[in-house]
Amino acid sequence: MSDSLSPSLTSVPNASGHFGAYGGMFVPETLMTPLQDLARAYEEIKRDPSFQRELDGLLKDYVGRPSPLYFAERFTEEVARENGGKGPRIYLKREDLLHTGAHKINNALGQVLLAIRMGKKRIIAETGAGQHGVATATVCARFGLECVVYMGEVDMERQALNVIRMRALGATVVPVTAGQKTLKEAVSEAMRDWVTNVNTTFYILGSALGSHPYPMIVRDFQRVIGEEARRQILDKEGRLPDVIVACVGGGSNAIGIFHPFLEDREVRLVGVEAGGDGILPGRHAARFQGGVLGVLQGTRTYVLQNEDGQIDLTHSVSAGLDYAAVGPEHAFLRDAGRVDYGFATDAEALEAFKFLAETEGIIPALESSHAVAHARKIAGALGDGKILIVNLSGRGDKDVQQAAKHLGISGEAKSVKTARS
C-alpha cells in the first residue's frame, strides 16, 4: 500500500468503519439503519461538553478513577533476580481497583449515558464470563433502566457468582441454549433482540468488537486508561515507558491503554492473547497465531476458523479471552507493525496469577495474568533502566476457585496446604 493510501494510526476508522482492511459493517440489512443511527448519535454526543462532563464526574466519583499507576517493587526485584540482577522498572495500571473489579465499567458507563441521551429506556448486553454483564447491570441500576443480559447456559453454570450479582442488581439474565452455549451465541441472541426492539432498546456491546461503530465507541470509552497512564508515568518517571503490555480478548483494555501512545514510536506496545494448551487447533484463542482473515459477528478481522469458514472451537482458562475473533483495530495495528502480539498459555497464566499474588499481594484476573506472564517473559531482554507498564485489567476474586483447582490450593478447614506449598 502506498503511503497516501495507508491511513495514519490514529485516523481510523474511516466513515464506513474500516481500520485499513479490517472492521466495517457486515450485518443484515435490518441492522444497518440502527447502526448508522448509533454512529450519528455518537458523533454528535461525544462533541457535547456536557456529556464529557457528566461522564468524567461519574468516572471519578462512581467508578473510582483515576486508577493508580503502581510501582511493583517486588515484581521488579524478582524479575531482576531471575535475569542476573538486571531488569526494567515494572508498573501496574490498576484497573482491578475500579468499581465492579475490571475495566469493563469504563465502557458500560459511557454507553449507558449515550443510551440515555438517545432516549432509550431498555438496555441489553451479551456476556461471556459475566464481567461485562455485571458492569452493565451495575450502570443500569444506577440509572434505573431495564436491563436484559444474554449469557450462554454453559457460562451461567461456570460463572454462577456473576449471575447472582447481575440478578441482585435487578437485571434479567437470559440463558442462551444454542450451539456451544457460550459468548458467541450470546452475542447472536442480543443482536436478535436488538433487531426486534430497536426503537426502545440500546445494545451495550462489551469489547472493541462487532460492527462499526462499536469498535470505535468502545475504544474511545477505554482510552481513559492510556490517557491516565501517560500522565502518571510522566509524573513519576519524567518520561514515557519503554514497553506497555496488555492482554487481548476482544481487545478493549489493550486498545484503551495503547491508543494514547500510538504516535509515540519509541514506546513498544505488546498485546497478549490466550495460548490455552498450546497453539493446536481448538485448544487456544490466539487469533494472530492460528487465525485467518474472515468475518465474525459484524466485523472483518482475524478469526479462528477452518477451511470451510466454520468457526473453530476455542479454549482458554480465562473466559474473558476465549473468543474466536480479535478486535479489528488490533489487526490493523499488527499489519502496520505498530503493536506486537504474543501469547501466554494457561499454565503460564496460572503461574503468573500465583506469582503476583505472592510477590505483590495482588490477585489478578486470569485474563490479566496473561499480560503479567508475558511481561515477565520479555522483561529479561530489556535490561536495566527501562520502564515497563502492565495493564492489570481486572481483579481475580472471580477466578480463585478455578485457579485453586489448578494450583492445588485447598480451602478445607483441616488442610495445612497453603498457596506456597
Ligand SMILES: *Cc1c(COP(=O)(O)O)cnc(C)c1O
Ligand atoms: C473481559 C475482560 C478482558 C478481555 O476483554 P478485552 O476486551 O480484551 O479487554 C480482560 N480482562 C478482564 C479482567 C476482563 O474482564
